Amino acid sequence: MTVTPNSGLLDVTGLRVAFPGEDGPVTVIHELDLSVAPGETLALVGESGSGKSVTALAVTRLLDFAGGRITAGMVGFTDATGVTLDLTTAPGEVMRRLRGPEIAMVFQEPMTSLNPVLRVGEQIAEAVMLHQGLGQAAAMVEARRLLDRVRIADSARQLRRFPFELSGGMRQRVMIAIALSCRPRLLIADEPTTALDVTVQAQVLRLLRTLQAETGMGMIFITHDMGVVAELADRVAVMRLGRKVEEGSVEQIFAAPQHPYTRTLLAAVPVLGSLSGETLPRAFDNEGVHAQPQDTVVAKGPPVIEIVGLTTRFDVRRNFRLRARVHAVEHVSLSVRPGETLALVGESGCGKSTTGRSIIRLEQPSAGTILLDGEDVTTLDHEREARLRREVQFVFQDPFASLNPRLTVGFSIAEPMLTHRLARGAEAERRVLHLLREVGLTAEYAQRYPHEMSGGQRQRVCIARALASKPRLIIADEAVAALDVSIRAQVVNLLMGLQQRLGLAMLFISHDMAVVERVSHRVAVMYLGQIVEIGPRRAVFTAPAHAYTERLLSAVPVPDPARRNRSMVLDDTEVPSPLRPIDQPPILAPLVQVGPDHFVARHSVGGHY
Amino acid sequence: MLTYLARRLAGTIPVLLAVSIFVFGFVHALPGDPARLEAGPEASPADIEAIRHDMGLDGPIWTQYLRWAGNTAQFKLGRSSKTRQPVAEVIGERFFPTLWLTIVSMIWATVLGVGIGVLSGVGRGRWQDKTGMVFAISGVSFPGFWLGLLLIDLFSVRLGWLPTGGYGSWQNFVMPSFTLGLSVAAVMARFTRSAFVEIMAEDYVRTARMKGVPERLVAWKHTLRNALIPVITLTGLQFGFLLGGAVVIETVFSWPGLGRLLIDSVSFRDYPVIQAEIMLFSVEFVLINLAVDVLYAVANPEIRLK
Numbered sequence: 001m002t003v004t005p006n007s008g009l010l011d012v013t014g015l016r017v018a019f020p021g022e023d024g025p026v027t028v029i030h031e032l033d034l035s036v037a038p039g040e041t042l043a044l045v046g047e048s049g050s051g052k053s054v055t056a057l058a059v060t061r062l063l064d065f066a067g068g069r070i071t072a073g074m075v076g077f078t079d080a081t082g083v084t085l086d087l088t089t090a091p092g093e094v095m096r097r098l099r100g101p102e103i104a105m106v107f108q109e110p111m112t113s114l115n116p117v118l119r120v121g122e123q124i125a126e127a128v129m130l131h132q133g134l135g136q137a138a139a140m141v142e143a144r145r146l147l148d149r150v151r152i153a154d155s156a157r158q159l160r161r162f163p164f165e166l167s168g169g170m171r172q173r174v175m176i177a178i179a180l181s182c183r184p185r186l187l188i189a190d191e192p193t194t195a196l197d198v199t200v201q202a203q204v205l206r207l208l209r210t211l212q213a214e215t216g217m218g219m220i221f222i223t224h225d226m227g228v229v230a231e232l233a234d235r236v237a238v239m240r241l242g243r244k245v246e247e248g249s250v251e252q253i254f255a256a257p258q259h260p261y262t263r264t265l266l267a268a269v270p271v272l273g274s275l276s277g278e279t280l281p282r283a284f285d286n287e288g289v290h291a292q293p294q295d296t297v298v299a300k301g302p303p304v305i306e307i308v309g310l311t312t313r314f315d316v317r318r319n320f321r322l323r324a325r326v327h328a329v330e331h332v333s334l335s336v337r338p339g340e341t342l343a344l345v346g347e348s349g350c351g352k353s354t355t356g357r358s359i360i361r362l363e364q365p366s367a368g369t370i371l372l373d374g375e376d377v378t379t380l381d382h383e384r385e386a387r388l389r390r391e392v393q394f395v396f397q398d399p400f401a402s403l404n405p406r407l408t409v410g411f412s413i414a415e416p417m418l419t420h421r422l423a424r425g426a427e428a429e430r431r432v433l434h435l436l437r438e439v440g441l442t443a444e445y446a447q448r449y450p451h452e453m454s455g456g457q458r459q460r461v462c463i464a465r466a467l468a469s470k471p472r473l474i475i476a477d478e479a480v481a482a483l484d485v486s487i488r489a490q491v492v493n494l495l496m497g498l499q500q501r502l503g504l505a506m507l508f509i510s511h512d513m514a515v516v517e518r519v520s521h522r523v524a525v526m527y528l529g530q531i532v533e534i535g536p537r538r539a540v541f542t543a544p545a546h547a548y549t550e551r552l553l554s555a556v557p558v559p560d561p562a563r564r565n566r567s568m569v570l571d572d573t574e575v576p577s578p579l580r581p582i583d584q585p586p587i588l589a590p591l592v593q594v595g596p597d598h599f600v601a602r603h604s605v606g607g608h609y
Numbered sequence: 610m611l612t613y614l615a616r617r618l619a620g621t622i623p624v625l626l627a628v629s630i631f632v633f634g635f636v637h638a639l640p641g642d643p644a645r646l647e648a649g650p651e652a653s654p655a656d657i658e659a660i661r662h663d664m665g666l667d668g669p670i671w672t673q674y675l676r677w678a679g680n681t682a683q684f685k686l687g688r689s690s691k692t693r694q695p696v697a698e699v700i701g702e703r704f705f706p707t708l709w710l711t712i713v714s715m716i717w718a719t720v721l722g723v724g725i726g727v728l729s730g731v732g733r734g735r736w737q738d739k740t741g742m743v744f745a746i747s748g749v750s751f752p753g754f755w756l757g758l759l760l761i762d763l764f765s766v767r768l769g770w771l772p773t774g775g776y777g778s779w780q781n782f783v784m785p786s787f788t789l790g791l792s793v794a795a796v797m798a799r800f801t802r803s804a805f806v807e808i809m810a811e812d813y814v815r816t817a818r819m820k821g822v823p824e825r826l827v828a829w830k831h832t833l834r835n836a837l838i839p840v841i842t843l844t845g846l847q848f849g850f851l852l853g854g855a856v857v858i859e860t861v862f863s864w865p866g867l868g869r870l871l872i873d874s875v876s877f878r879d880y881p882v883i884q885a886e887i888m889l890f891s892v893e894f895v896l897i898n899l900a901v902d903v904l905y906a907v908a909n910p911e912i913r914l915k
Binding site for chain 2: 060062065096097098099100101104105107109112113114115116117118126127130131162164175178179
């Protein structure tokens with residue numbers, strides 16, 4: 001069957017996809033048109049629920065296994081021999097033969113996308129053996145070549161390892177090796193770097209771009225991250241609620257977005273460097289209202305919290321004997337003043353979350369002093385513990401998991417007041433309603449259950465709950481990381497507004513440098529459990545003094561195609577492990593002053609800097 | 610792998626010690642005087658005292674325990690109060706029929722249970738699934754003794770192909786092992802199905818499909834091995850239960866197994882035999898758990914290598 005428009009690779013016309021629902025089928029993709037030419041990269045952009053992943057499932061027909069159905073439209077695919085097939089009607093066996101040699105896919109979650117009981121080599125070789133008719137031994141040789149190609153060092157040894165022995169970035173490179181094993185003509189990458197750290201994301205993006213240049217394959221890149229889009233797309237299709245709202249070249253979309261939704265989306269994207277001329281943090285501009293600088297720091301008096309030499313280690317035991325230690329936090333000292341936001345940044349495993357958790361004793365620190373308003377709360381008696389837990393509150397990353405699904409939102413917010421005997425009965429109810437208004441929700445939400453609310457609304461509830469005990473310090477651990485961009489901007493603005501009204505101190509733990517630039521007065525960069533640089537946000541961001549800070553900042557994709565990083569230099573360094581033998585404690589880096597209030601660790605950490 | 614095995618083996622010692630103390634204490638707390646039972650109804654108080662001294666029952670409780678534990682470790686289990694036979698012999702006679710019956714039943718159960726479970730899981734929602742689950746529900750709810758009687762009626766009475774009961778040749782095994790295995794197979798079929806369905810929804814199964822792996826291989830290579838990991842636990846548990854003897858089935862097929870022995874010794878208050886049997890069951894369970902742990906490590910590299 002021939003399809004009218006023909007770009008030479010993929011032409012989707014009038015695609016409609018439905019899933020079975022309680023009251024008959026629910027259509028989730030409406031009249032979608034897309035095309036990808038060989039060698040071209042189409043970015044499919046949208047927030048959660050926009051249907052971008054379902055589109056990928058429809059094109060690959062993995063939809064058949066996910067319970068969905070294509071109810072209208074055509075997916076024209078031109079294979080290597082020049083024959084154009086309609087994939088919506090192709091028999092399952094035909095689709096199976098296309099998957100691998102013609103169409104390949106890389107998924108979002110590298111941690112769960114590899115089979116845990118099969119060796120890496122076997123999983124790559126399987127695809128090679130299936131589609132290229134190679135024997136076991138030849139396929140293994142090819143698998144090794146593929147690992148070299150995705151820049152995995154020591155490939156011969158890695159072939160024999162199991163997925164759990166590899167880091168997330170390495171697993172994603174293995175997934176890419178599998179996807180590219182049969183030289184597909186179309187690669188679909190569904191949020192392939194969302195679960196990865198920025199520096200690893202930069203590695204993977206460059207790798208994909210290099211490989212595309214080598215093979216000339218067409219690529220559909222599904223993402224919600226406009227920075228990533230600017231980094232590698234040729235054309236962009238913006239999706240919303242199952243419909244394409246706008247399509248154009250990447251320059252066009254960024255320079256002159258037509259559809260209001262595209263404009264909102266772009267406005268909400270935090271752009272690293274947008275506050276490089278300003279000293280104070282400033283909230284996102286909202287509907288044309290220009291936000292004012294966040295001048296809230298109280299310079300006089302003692303800091304709300306001061307930690308000195310905080311160290312948290314986890315023992316690794318085997319056969320009842322101490323074998324090694326995870327040096328999660330090593331001699332961290334910092335302080336936060338009233339009205340100040342200190343951002344704690346770094347990549348996964350750097351100890352930033354453990355630092356936050358150690359402060360309120362969700363983890364037991366091994367050493368160090370914690371002062372709350374100048375009072376030592378390191379050794380907790382009953383009274384001090386109650387005070388610490390009242391005055392320091394936590395907002396967690398996942399608003400879905402951190403609210404009890406069986407309790408109403410109102411009760412969840414009231415609970416800290418009841419626990420700390422701050423209010424009860426009608427007074428507590430009145431304050432719950434007040435807090436709901438404070439976080440931008442209406443009173444009726446008090447009666448709702450978490451599953452009746454969106455992610456952004458739930459995170460607002462979590463913030464209201466944190467405020468219930470009238471805390472002086474809020475520790476926000478990746479509190480906006482799980483939210484869509486437009487919601488993320490709103491929640492960031494909410495936190496900053498609360499800081500202005502209530503004079504809250506905030507420890508903002510995040511890996512997202514662009515958001516950190518927005519919210520923080522000061523920044524502390526962590527690497528392998530230690531603070532390698534700490535100072536005023538403007539100084540750290542414009543004149544980073546530590547090589548790791550510089551690397552972290554340069555890895556952030558900039559949402560501007562004109563500033564695309566064209567360098568093809570690939571870097572495959574792995575972050576070393578904080579797990580150390582017991583007789584080898586890490587070398588502590590003393591901090592040296594390099595500017596006003598700006599300190600940096602001046603010697604090698606983990607053998608890298 | 611060897612160090613893993615050695616470690617797990619060493620780990621069983623405290624468990625066995627705890628179990629032995631519990632068993633000893635349990636029997637000790639039961640009413641009835643073992644020395645009087647041992648001596649018989651005609652014995653004089655002096656005779657009873659002499660026997661009490663012989664059995665070490667006049668010493669402090671911890672010496673009694675040490676003596677009993679030491680003897681038990683050397684298989685010196687005393688004599689049955691009922692038949693005066695050494696307990697080791699009484700149990701030995703019954704142990705092997707139960708062991709073989711258990712093994713043959715578990716082969717039935719695993720082949721049928723896992724097979725039906727996988728077929729149901731692969732054809733989820735289709736006729737294979739529905740048939741499989743009808744089998745599973747019937748297998749669980751159908752009483753074993755009734756199935757046994759029906760089988761005897763058909764194959765022994767009407768067709769005359771198989772003996773009605775007893776222990777000896779392979780023909781004796783067919784009906785009791787099938788009857789016993791069927792109820793276990795039903796449970797395993799359900800369990801395998803749900804594990805299978807769960808694994809089929811995993812991301813790595815989607816990856817396999819995206820590689821163009823044929824559905825047959827997706828099921829047997831990518832899904833089954835992961836789905837079997839929880840099934841191993843269930844198999845171990847069921848194996849342990851069956852080793853304890855199946856009173857009803859043994860009675861229906863006049864099988865000389867441990868289940869009937871236990872009932873007999875309980876009704877006769879044959880304490881030495883009861884004690885030895887409980888100890889035996891505990892040791893069996895500990896060993897089965899050990900085997901399950903080892904199989905786990907074989908199936909799951911993450912346990913093996915970490």
